[in-house]
Amino acid sequence: MSRATRVSTIRRHLVQGGLVDLGLGEATQKVGHPAQHKTDGFAARQHVDDAGTLLVIVGAYGPDWFTTMREARHRLEQPYVKCHVDGEAPGLADNELMVRWATSAELQARAAVQERRQAPLKALLRQGEAQQRAEEERQSRERAGQFGLF
Known part of the structure; x- marks a missing residue:
């Protein structure tokens, strides 16, 4: 079982990397439609996987959400941040990444x-x-x- 990943820590790393936190609520994030937002940015929410581990789901939003998602992945996979980012996990939308601490x-x-x-x-x-x-x-x-x- 991996270590718990807190949304506040991931949010801080992304904001320090120059990304804009849109502060969207969980309901808005789950609805989807990433391109409907006028500002490029991200939103993060907590998630508990099947094993009971606390993870974070980061969603990219805005007209250029794909670039925002790529920047978030790049930032979180830096050696000093030490996160593992998975964009192919089941249940994720196209604009979402699942983040946990790397082993x-x-x-x-x-x-x-x-x-x-x-x-x-x-x-x-x-x-x-x-x-x-x-x-x-x-x-x-x-x-x-x-x-x-x-």
């Missing part, structure tokens, strides 16, 4: 994927730094009058 295994897997994705860039950076050091060393030898020796 350590999920966080480790996410870090491993990020490491694999960044490996080519890191190798390229190390290669560039090595070339720069070699060039600086060559130039310092030339300035010292040792260019003929090497």
